[in-house]
Amino acid sequence: MPTRANLVKNPSFEEGPFPIFNSTNGVLLPPQQQDRFSPLPGWIIESLKAVKFIDAKHFNVPFGLGAVELVAGRESAIAQIIRTEANKVYNITFSVGDAKNGCHGSMMVEAFAAKDTFKVPFKSVGKGKFVTVSFEFKAIAPRTRLTFYSSYYHTRTDDFGSLCGPVLDRVIVFPVA
Template sequence: MEVKITFLLTASFLLLTGPAFAATFLEGYLDNGNFEEGPKPTDIKKTVLKGKYALPKWELNGFVEYISAGPQPGGMYFAVAHGVHAVRLGNEASISQTVKVKPGALYALTFGASRTCAQDEVLRVLVPPQKGDLPLQTLYSSNGGDTYAFGFVATSNAVTVTFHNPGIQEDPACGPLLDAVAIKELFPPRPTRDNLVKNPGFEEGPYHLVNSSHGVLLPPRQEDLTSPLPGWIIESLKAVKFIDSKHFNVPSGFAAIELVAGRESAIAQILRTVPNKFYNLTFAVGDAKNGCHGSMMIEAFAAKDTLKVPFKSEGKGRFKTASFKFKALSFRTRITFFSSFYHTRTDDFGSLCGPVLDQVRVVPVAHM
């Protein structure tokens, strides 16, 4: 009996201390991800950080400033939407941090970013071998509170996350502002017998920053394998917004997608289908109850079929469902959604908004 008990205890210990248990689920801010742990007085001169390790938990390269929210010398004003402090990256400057991850796992970085003055400012995000350039020309909210997500697949058990300003501005006071960085491990969704669409309700998505109520922007041209919205491709020229039920009205569940940039804001997914077979596509359309009023329309595409769904928004969080049948032409069928029109909030004309998409479902049609 003692041997049996010892064996069971040993087996349980090995199970709990094995690789599957040791690889913890990652969700939350990076170390000093909100930059509230400031530099030592000897490591900063006015606002300029001095030395590669002047900012705790981060490695610096080039001209990096440690910024406090509010009026700045020279008459500028920096809004720090997710805290009190931020960093500003000068020409060719970067900050980086090494993070322990699971090889082969999908992750999404969430970060607050905005331009300070120049129209052509770009923030480059690198998690080798993956990288992406985030154009900051378009301000989606007027208070500087734009939050973005960037997806990547880990290639080893530790990755270096880098934010870099690749631009050369004539005015050294210009450069991207970064005010919070978080990470979340994502689980690649699978289609089911009841629905060919992966992540149909957008429940699996990036981390929502603390003190953020504006949703998370998913940058354009994100492929499905590394998308911060698992299963979906952000194939447009502008971002789409990942919204949560805590701060917005969503038709169902905890999350949805807001198409905030008209025809320049589109998402798509490629489904496994049977050629010449008919399918039914159903989805919900509504408004986020965020002051987005007016005549809206979502256009849906599947194979060669199209449906335009008008929706009159009064900003009350209402929604309706729409559906249409389509015929698959091959073993792969792309479904795509975008907003026909551009909208801004009635209480803030500087903030882009649009119709909400949720609960996308595709099922085979039994008989035609």
């Protein structure tokens, strides 16, 4: 549940599909268009393609036990609608990295909050590194949609048929005092 310290539900993707931590390849989560309820609690998979849920046992996850890998470029996006106050400034912090699964190259995660857009470039060398970024945005309504997607398509170096992408983890939103 959201708190005063973080308005995001399931911010570190610790809740996911069951069985959540038993797949060496991760779990592809279908878009909301196919399911009535999202398999990723608190989040909407609002794209045409699936996103991949990965676990810390088989992949490099920045924080906790789970994370989301944006595997299909702009066609795989996740979103959440949070409660905000109009004209109030909020801080958004999140981590972007690679899963240490052979995916490397120039990556970029785009984040949208209210009318603001944030682009986070990340140069992956496939070693499981990550960066944590922070931005501020001004809410324009009582509810604000947060959306994340990857700008580029990527494939693994050892298997050009397997899509991969940047890992998103630990999304935190709180009001700026």
